Structures are given as C-alpha cells and as structure tokens.
Amino acid sequence: MRNNIVAGNWKMNLTFEQALQLANDLNAWATENKPTAKVIIAPTSIYLQAIQEIVDGDFVQVASQDVSNSEKGAYTGDISAEQLDSIGINCAIVGHSERREYQQETDAIIAQKLEQLFNKDITPILCVGEKLEERQAEKHFDVVKSQILNALNPQKAENLTKLVIAYEPVWAIGTGVTASPEQAQEIHAFIRSVLNETYGSEVAENTSILYGGSVNPSNAEELFSQKDIDGGLVGGASLKVEDFSQIIAAFK
Numbered sequence: 380m381r382n383n384i385v386a387g388n389w390k391m392n393l394t395f396e397q398a399l400q401l402a403n404d405l406n407a408w409a410t411e412n413k414p415t416a417k418v419i420i421a422p423t424s425i426y427l428q429a430i431q432e433i434v435d436g437d438f439v440q441v442a443s444q445d446v447s448n449s450e451k452g453a454y455t456g457d458i459s460a461e462q463l464d465s466i467g468i469n470c471a472i473v474g475h476s477e478r479r480e481y482q483q484e485t486d487a488i489i490a491q492k493l494e495q496l497f498n499k500d501i502t503p504i505l506c507v508g509e510k511l512e513e514r515q516a517e518k519h520f521d522v523v524k525s526q527i528l529n530a531l532n533p534q535k536a537e538n539l540t541k542l543v544i545a546y547e548p549v550w551a552i553g554t555g556v557t558a559s560p561e562q563a564q565e566i567h568a569f570i571r572s573v574l575n576e577t578y579g580s581e582v583a584e585n586t587s588i589l590y591g592g593s594v595n596p597s598n599a600e601e602l603f604s605q606k607d608i609d610g611g612l613v614g615g616a617s618l619k620v621e622d623f624s625q626i627i628a629a630f631k
C-alpha cells in the first residue's frame with residue numbers, strides 16, 4: 380500500500396536557530412496530534428544532523444534536498460548518498476525544478492542521482508513537472524512522461540519499491556497559482572498509468588505521487604482528496620508550523 384505523505388521542502392531558508400525552532404515546534408505538534416500522513420522535512424544540508432537529533436523519527440522524518448550523482452571523491456561541495464546514509468538520512472529530494480533550472484541538472488544526471496540513492500536504500504522523492512509554456516502548448520503529458528522514464532531508465536521494477544514522485548508544475552511553484560484539483564488529478568492518474576505500462580501494476584499502485592506548487596492550508600484538503608494524489612511537497616507554507624500542520628491535518 381502506498382503512504383500518504385506531506386513533505387516540507389525548506390529550500391535555502393531559515394538560520395540554524397530558526398530551523399531548530401521550526402523543527403521543535405513541528406515535532407511537538409506531530410507527537411501530540413499523531414497525524415495519519417507521514418511527515419517529512421527537508422532542511423538545508425548543514426542542519427540535517429542537528430534536526431534529525433531533535434525530532435522523533437516515528438512522527439517526523441528528515442530528508443536531504445539533493446544528493447550527488449557521484450559515489451565519492453573529488454566533487455567539492457557535493458554530498459554523497461553514502462554520507463547521507465552515514466548520518467541516518469533515508470530520504471532525499473531529487474530533480475527539483477529549481478536544480479534543473481539553476482544547476483542545469485539534466486534527466487541523465489537525475490538518473491545517476493537516483494542510482495546513488497537506490498544503491499544506499501534511500502527513498503527518493505523524484506520531482507517532475509512542466510513549465511508554463513509547455514502546459515500552454517499542451518505538452519505537459521509528454522514532458523512529464525519523458526522526465527519520469529529518463530530518470531528511471533536503468534532501474535528495474537524491483538528497485539522501485541520505495542519510489543515517491545512529486546508532480547510540481549513549474550508555473551505553480553512559489554507563484555500562489557495552484558493547479559486545480561482536476562488538473563492535478565488528471566496528470567497524477569497519467570503518471571500512474573505511465574508507471575503501470577512501464578513497470579507494472581505493483582509499482583504503479585505502491586508509488587506515492589505528491590502534488591507540489593503553492594499548496595496551502597486552504598487548498599490542501601481538496602487536492603489531497605483526489606484519487607491519485609497521495610500528499611504534497613510543500614515549499615513556502617512548510618516554513619510556518621501553523622500552516623504546515625494544517626496541511627498535514629488535511630489527511631484526517
């Protein structure tokens with residue numbers, strides 16, 4: 380069975396003190412309210428270990444925002460899957476559109492990153508999503524399909540038991556414009572059909588597919604109630620415990 384997941388991508392926000400405070404507040408809320416959805420937070424990498432130490436892993440899991448596409452060696456500034464694993468991190472976001480855009484990450488690089496994560500048994504949250512002009516040209520299905528197939532290309536179905544996909548239309552990220560629940564459901568169902576065709580029904584049915592892009596406390600419930608939307612990857616609204624906890628609580 381696939382999980383409902385609400386993940387907060389903190390991106391390059393918060394000082395160390397602010398990050399600890401937010402993690403503490405979220406942990407207090409989650410341990411008290413015992414949400415039904417799995418809660419994940421992805422802070423800046425230099426805070427990972429400190430935050431991992433203050434949250435109760437039964438209620439709040441900590442993820443990396445990225446991972447290197449190389450195993451080890453002379454890659455200044457990079458963080459390997461083995462290094463994440465060595466501090467107990469077992470989840471990582473990969474292929475976020477901001478990295479595709481600002482760090483020129485290609486599908487081929489993302490495929491290598493996934494390979495590194497699978498080798499260390501780290502759960503990847505693979506981000507896909509079209510740009511505004513691609514949606515306007517009605518190419519969004521093709522774009523998302525090729526992002527998924529290119530990223531997963533060398534993997535066999537048995538490697539994909541932990542896969543999580545986040546559909547994040549670039550035009551909805553940080554803009555306040557959200558995909559409508561119908562638009563999101565349509566493409567989530569399409570993603571599941573692509574997984575089904577390529578890797579079979581077990582992978583398709585067990586992969587959690589999250590929606591990301593201006594998720595907030597007022598739109599979360601309707602988005603998450605769609606059949607193929609298994610949760611959210613939340614940016615801005617994950618930086619305030621009041622907002623993020625309301626989003627998590629959208630899963631009753």
Ligand SMILES: O=C(CO)COP(=O)(O)O
Nearest residue numbers: 388552553592593614615
């Ligand atoms: O990019 C996102 C999460 O990875 C979404 O960001 P916002 O929720 O701020 O739109």
